[in-house]
Amino acid sequence: MGRFALRRVIHGIVVVFGVTVVVFVVTRLIGDPVRVMLPLEASLEQRAAFAAELGFDRSIPAQFASYLGDIVRFDFGESLWQDRSAMAIVFEHLPRTLILVSASIVLAVVIAVPLGIVASLRPGSILDRVSTTLGLIGLSIPNFWLGAMLILLFSVTFGWFPTSGSGTLKHAVLPVVTFALPAAARLTMMVRSSMIDELNKQYVQMARAKNLPFMRTVGLHAFKNASVPVMTLTGWEYIRALAGFSVVVETVFAYPGLGFLAIQSIRRQDLILLQAIVLTVALMIVVVNVLMDVAYKAVDPRIKLA
């Protein structure tokens, strides 16, 4: 188990290094960051001075060396937009996103697991068809549309929740629901199909034939075995939310998390801050992946590292 975890961590480090290289190449070699960042009216002298200030006038290998050196120290430099440490800004926004995403995934699991299990017990029943239909609807709804509809209904029409911002529980409700519903839909489908697979296996049929207690059979044995694919999907939902959906949902709700910050840094053409955001997200994704792998191994020791 220890070696397994270590190997996963090393894989993760390799992936993070790969991402840092991609980030560097994209920022330096595609387009001219200095030109994009300055106003159209800026003079040639101003452009040259700005390039020198950021170190963009040095050779690419020299830039890459100092970039790597800075990253190892977790120092991304000063945000061009806010004139303060890019990492400090990222750490200001990161907790808000983690809270939002974590609460959403917990809510999604809380909805999906009982719903999926109940649906799996009697495939084809009305309950099953209702939950499957709800799941399909949940899968088809785009986040931004769902968010906008929730705002229209619960903020503009009923006035129950604020349309945007953060800071109180009320502010979190609509974004969490917007995140959670589609994730819950996908998870419900997964729980249902995994459980149906397990329930049809011989050991469950045998246990049932022997009249072993129902909850023990379904809850302990079948669900435990069905939970590996469910855990995979839950982990992926977490990653999806961190990597992309937070951008959409946080923008719709003007919720000042990392996704919102990413869009701001793009609008401000703040490459330094964007680098810090992208690498932070990459690091978190790798960490989640490693944790997921270690968790499978704990649940099912037969799993081997691919």
Place this chain on the structure above:
Amino acid sequence: MAALTTLALLAVACGGDDTTDDDGTAVPTETDGATTGDDGDATTGADSGNGIVIAIGSEPTSLDPQLRDDGGERAVNDNVYETLIARTPEGELTPGLAAEMPTQVDETTWEFTVREGVTFHNGEPFNAESVAFSVNRIIDPEFNSEQISFFNTITGAEAVDDTTVRITTDGPDPVLPSRMYWMKMVEPVSAEDAGFAENPVGTGPYRFTSWNRGESLQLEANPDYWDGAPAIGSVTYRFVPEAGTRLSGLSAGEFDLMTNLLPEDTERAPNFASVQGLEHPHFILNTMEGVTADPRVRQAINLAVDKEAIANDLFQGFAVVDQCQISSPSWFGFNPDLEAYPYDPERAEELIAEAGAEGETIEIVSESGRWLKDRELTETVAAYLEAVGFTTDVQIFEFDEYLNRLFGDVRPPAIFISHSNELQDADRTASFELEIGGTATSHDDDEIHQWVTDARTETDVDAREELYRNAWQKACDEAFMLFLINNEDIYGLSERLEWEPRVDAKLLVKEMSLAG
């Protein structure tokens, strides 16, 4: 993961200040509406009653009013800081912190008398010394102000006595009063403080209260304001980039004012107000080579496009047709005698035939998402040009590639651009688009160049105005650009807020009031 990273970084390259959300600012305040009335609401600190919330599209970069140049900063600082020269809502220059309009001592020296009895928010007196400090601070190369292009003719300032200050320039500079409309006056002691960018100290009608990074910023009325305490007691700025989310907040009663309401959303807002703004989308035509080098072709292009239809349909009436110049009536140097090329496709076809340009391909370069309806405008223009017999080759690039074309050695026959002139003085536009060597200039007309450079140092106001009028007259006759429209700025308002928007797009809360 790599794909995600690449996408994110590519997005940077394409991102710009999408004018649809702004530079402006709009702010929401905590109103007494039911939606945000929860206790301890960290996001909206305005007390109910006579506080307002303004939703703006972007957060200030810094609250040092001399350092950066962005819409979010201006929206807030325009209420905290003041300038020697102000403007009326219609755009006319008028004394601000100066007791009267400045006088010229000699060709390169302007003398200002400052208003007496004005104090900064920290109790320090405002005087000639603080003016001299402010001027010398912003022009100091070490300070590295982003606003320096507004002030690069100024060489220094010196206090003569407590109420008199002299500002010197590197040559005759008739634009100086307009420049001083842009330069905010800071308090010398606090400006030296390391935390100044987060603790602004000005003379304005509002004082800084708090700033919740990423989310909101609060100001309160300055009871000691020299022109009398303002009617609105406090203002909360909320940073909401999406125009749709700002509109939802406005509809839900959370905000009293939002910036950059889209033309198609005006009917959904509780209330709205609009005013002719500063933005002039147009196409620069290459007059030096290719098919557009023939003035008849350029005139035909101007005749072929129905500008009225663009203003009325594409912009739903929230735009006015440009009078054959990249200038608004409120800007110095505007030529009121010019009229837009009429929509006359038949005459356009005749000119094309005379020039032997039937069926010629016109390459049109544009980008998408940086300026309001830029792509739609480009496609509409292309359709009009096709209708009179040109073939068009529309190329819409991401912003960096677009800049390659704009700054490249050979400018395309037609390239879309939108220009705004915050100083409202023709010099800024002329040095960008009319003077040979200007970033967006696409002609080699020595006469226009001479008029523009002469105007830069002409201190006789009437003579100077005449020079710009000549320049615009010739640029219009020769059709150096495809002149299109001047956008209106549209603001969403709550039903209780009363305010008339200004031509300079400033959101001066002291000019607002609450109904009832």
